[in-house]
Amino acid sequence: MFVVVGVSGGIAAYKTVQLVRALVTNGHEVHVIPTDDALRFVGTATWEAVSRHPVTTSVHDDVAEVRHVALGTQADLVIVAPATANTLARMAAGIADNLLGVTLLATTAPVLVAPAMHTAMWEHAATRDNLTTLRARGVHVIGPADGPLTGGDSGPGRMSEPDEILAAALALLPAGDATAHRTDLEGMTVAVSTGGTREPIDPVRFLGNRSSGRQGAAVALAAAERGAHVRLVAAHVDEGVLAEALRHPRVEVERVSTAAELDAAMRDAAAGSDVVVMVAAVADFRVAEVSTEKIRKEDGDGSLTLPLVQNPDVLAGLVAARRPGQVIVGFAAETAADDDELRNRGRRKLARKGADLLAANRVGAGLGFEADDNAVILLAADGTEATASGTKRAVADALWDAVASLRARRRG
Numbered sequence: 001m002f003v004v005v006g007v008s009g010g011i012a013a014y015k016t017v018q019l020v021r022a023l024v025t026n027g028h029e030v031h032v033i034p035t036d037d038a039l040r041f042v043g044t045a046t047w048e049a050v051s052r053h054p055v056t057t058s059v060h061d062d063v064a065e066v067r068h069v070a071l072g073t074q075a076d077l078v079i080v081a082p083a084t085a086n087t088l089a090r091m092a093a094g095i096a097d098n099l100l101g102v103t104l105l106a107t108t109a110p111v112l113v114a115p116a117m118h119t120a121m122w123e124h125a126a127t128r129d130n131l132t133t134l135r136a137r138g139v140h141v142i143g144p145a146d147g148p149l150t151g152g153d154s155g156p157g158r159m160s161e162p163d164e165i166l167a168a169a170l171a172l173l174p175a176g177d178a179t180a181h182r183t184d185l186e187g188m189t190v191a192v193s194t195g196g197t198r199e200p201i202d203p204v205r206f207l208g209n210r211s212s213g214r215q216g217a218a219v220a221l222a223a224a225e226r227g228a229h230v231r232l233v234a235a236h237v238d239e240g241v242l243a244e245a246l247r248h249p250r251v252e253v254e255r256v257s258t259a260a261e262l263d264a265a266m267r268d269a270a271a272g273s274d275v276v277v278m279v280a281a282v283a284d285f286r287v288a289e290v291s292t293e294k295i296r297k298e299d300g301d302g303s304l305t306l307p308l309v310q311n312p313d314v315l316a317g318l319v320a321a322r323r324p325g326q327v328i329v330g331f332a333a334e335t336a337a338d339d340d341e342l343r344n345r346g347r348r349k350l351a352r353k354g355a356d357l358l359a360a361n362r363v364g365a366g367l368g369f370e371a372d373d374n375a376v377i378l379l380a381a382d383g384t385e386a387t388a389s390g391t392k393r394a395v396a397d398a399l400w401d402a403v404a405s406l407r408a409r410r411r412g
């Protein structure tokens, strides 16, 4: 495959040398486009040596071959690593005054960015907005990881490791590469829920949660790419998060809002499915009586009490209605001190819910929600377990591997 690696000016550029080498070793044709700033960290000679191709930063080289457009149009994949705050801002704005900017505008290939910057820059509203814009356009983002940064500080902003970027990149290459060629779910129908339900309080307010729907969207897309027909029930998931799933011909998306709507949609979808995966964060409680009028401060006495009633447990309902042979998978986001506590809580929840498989992940400061990466322990009711970490797509593929091996154990 033809892979373009854009490199912007950050110290993490030295790690990109390893990424380029790994891509070449994997048999890909790699063209590196550094920005001028990137060359202060790693020079042209190194990029040419590892990629085995000439390297230029200028739009004005090889004008006769229209090189500035050619690299973008030939690419099967474009990776930008490291992607600095400046480069992300320029991408969001569509600025094209260097070869990398032009290439990014000329390409229709998947784009994967690996941000790297100081935590303060990563958390700045401008960077957050730029990321939202890029994600909405379908750009894939890996990292940044949490850890030591240049200058002695520590926090989110470290570029993901080359092997993680490589795994995410291979997952994006068209069929024939990496995991995309697997067709082990062909002929199966699967139902997946994702996102977070909202329970209305009054016409303008609701009780909600922080689930972005990314993990469930990845689970649905992975299943479709492995051959399954997918019914995806999405509660409040951004269009950008669902973009790829919406484009896939084997994914049917139904949007819901409340736990009751999600319950009904999943019962319907599960009735015709071989596998059911409940990734959605379902509100455990709803407001007993939804106010038809906006609740006003002036009508109260300085406090407000909202009686709540418990929602149905969707997963438990699906387990109770399970078809013979159907595999039911739950997710559990837990605040746990370590893996042992996570495993114990997960095992108890798996038993309580009666599911076949439970993906338990730790949530809390910087973990889980809204992040691009995830780490789960996959606990099966027959006592086996597996761990998976990396991009949400990598976790999704590991989940389908666990489902496939559970089905094989049952048959065997």
Ligand code: CTP
Binding pocket: 259, 278, 279, 280, 281, 282, 283, 284, 311, 312, 313, 314, 315, 316, 329, 330, 331, 332, 333
């Ligand atoms: N779930 C569900 N219906 C609910 C709550 C949760 O179907 N009303 C599903 C989730 O989609 C997930 C699994 O159950 O697959 C575990 O969700 P979690 O919130 O961790 O479980 P709870 O039963 O709500 O347990 P806890 O008391 O720990 O919140």
